[in-house]
Amino acid sequence: MASPATGEVVIIGSGLIGQSWAMLFASGGFKVKLYDIEPQQVTNALEKIRKEMKFLEQSGSLKGSLSAEEQGSLISGCLTMQAAAEGAMHIQECVPENLELKKKIFAQLDQIIDDKVVLSSSTSCLLPSNLFAGLVHAKQCIVAHPVNPPYYVPLVELVPHPETAPATVDRTYALMRKIGQSPVRVMKEIDGFALNRLQYAVISEAWRLVEEGIVSPSDLDLVMSDGLGMRYAFIGPLETMHLNAEGMLSYCDKYSEGMRRVLKTFGPIPDFSGATVEKVNQAMCVKVPDDPGHLAARRQWRDECLLRLAKLKRQMQSQ
Numbered sequence: 575m576a577s578p579a580t581g582e583v584v585i586i587g588s589g590l591i592g593q594s595w596a597m598l599f600a601s602g603g604f605k606v607k608l609y610d611i612e613p614q615q616v617t618n619a620l621e622k623i624r625k626e627m628k629f630l631e632q633s634g635s636l637k638g639s640l641s642a643e644e645q646g647s648l649i650s651g652c653l654t655m656q657a658a659a660e661g662a663m664h665i666q667e668c669v670p671e672n673l674e675l676k677k678k679i680f681a682q683l684d685q686i687i688d689d690k691v692v693l694s695s696s697t698s699c700l701l702p703s704n705l706f707a708g709l710v711h712a713k714q715c716i717v718a719h720p721v722n723p724p725y726y727v728p729l730v731e732l733v734p735h736p737e738t739a740p741a742t743v744d745r746t747y748a749l750m751r752k753i754g755q756s757p758v759r760v761m762k763e764i765d766g767f768a769l770n771r772l773q774y775a776v777i778s779e780a781w782r783l784v785e786e787g788i789v790s791p792s793d794l795d796l797v798m799s800d801g802l803g804m805r806y807a808f809i810g811p812l813e814t815m816h817l818n819a820e821g822m823l824s825y826c827d828k829y830s831e832g833m834r835r836v837l838k839t840f841g842p843i844p845d846f847s848g849a850t851v852e853k854v855n856q857a858m859c860v861k862v863p864d865d866p867g868h869l870a871a872r873r874q875w876r877d878e879c880l881l882r883l884a885k886l887k888r889q890m891q892s893q
């Protein structure tokens with residue numbers, strides 16, 4: 575067996591995201607300790623992780639160079655946060671999205687950690703300065719926001735707060751690269767970080783187009799899945815501009831007037847309620863009925879698509 579990578583990683587909260595992080599760190603050869611307020615949750619998580627790793631190995635999609643068994647043996651459970659944090663080089667918090675709960679966890683960790691470990695939160699939308707203000711080890715704190723499902727979608731947004739040391743960002747960046755994720759540096763904290771700001775811009779115009787009866791809900795989704803999304807899986811909106819003309823300068827020269835004209839017609843922020851929510855919900859339920867069975871099956875199909883897309887992206891990069 576290849577020797578484990580240096581240092582131990584601790585996962586606080588072994589739900590959906592905690593389990594994914596554990597698998598990713600083990601794929602990079604790191605020893606991982608899982609802690610949860612519910613000990614049974616850790617037992618269940620370890621079982622699920624080992625099953626999932628076997629499945630991924632059989633389907634040729636297991637990340638890293640170690641076997642499923644070797645990766646599985648790198649992950650263990652821990653009964654107390656104190657025991658988990660001892661000797662750790664990176665702690666990834668994955669408890670539910672609740673500011674008071676997360677602040678409590680970081681305050682507890684602040685009392686038991688040394689000045690070398692990085693304290694990282696998986697929060698989707700809490701501002702780092704709200705999470706870390708006043709901590710003795712504030713310089714070592716950062717948000718590392720993954721995208722669901724993190725095993726197949728590699729982006730991680732690294733969001734510092736004003737007191738985060740540059741070395742904390744650099745170390746977390748290097749660690750994310752080491753486990754095969756794709757980190758981006760958000761230079762300054764901002765509500766929604768970068769990913770959700772882009773996502774909400776898209777959702778809001780999608781909603782307005784449906785609300786105003788310009789396109790049906792199912793056609794709206796096709797505009798993305800069979801249109802914009804095809805290239806966005808490979809190149810972003812800025813590179814799209816660059817390639818859609820003779821470079822960026824040419825694109826702005828040709829299209830900026832049209833873009834500005836269209837952008838001026840964008841409406842106010844939708845309130846996501848009333849008749850439009852009924853209409854969108856009805857259309858979505860025709861496609862995927864909203865009972866747990868149908869939703870789970872569709873999510874499984876989505877993850878299978880993402881897994882194959884991830885493989886394709888790897889092949890395309892190595893050409």
Ligand code: NAI
Binds near residue numbers: 590671696720722
């Ligand atoms: P989850 O509800 O699946 O898991 C949370 C886990 O934390 C549970 O196992 C729970 O028992 C445990 N927990 C609760 N209180 C605790 C405590 N005091 N100490 C230790 N463990 C405790 O939640 P999920 O979906 O894994 O989300 C975790 C974090 O990741 C949240 O901040 C969320 O915003 C973020 N996130 C979630 C994404 C998603 O799509 N689910 C995507 C990206 C980030």
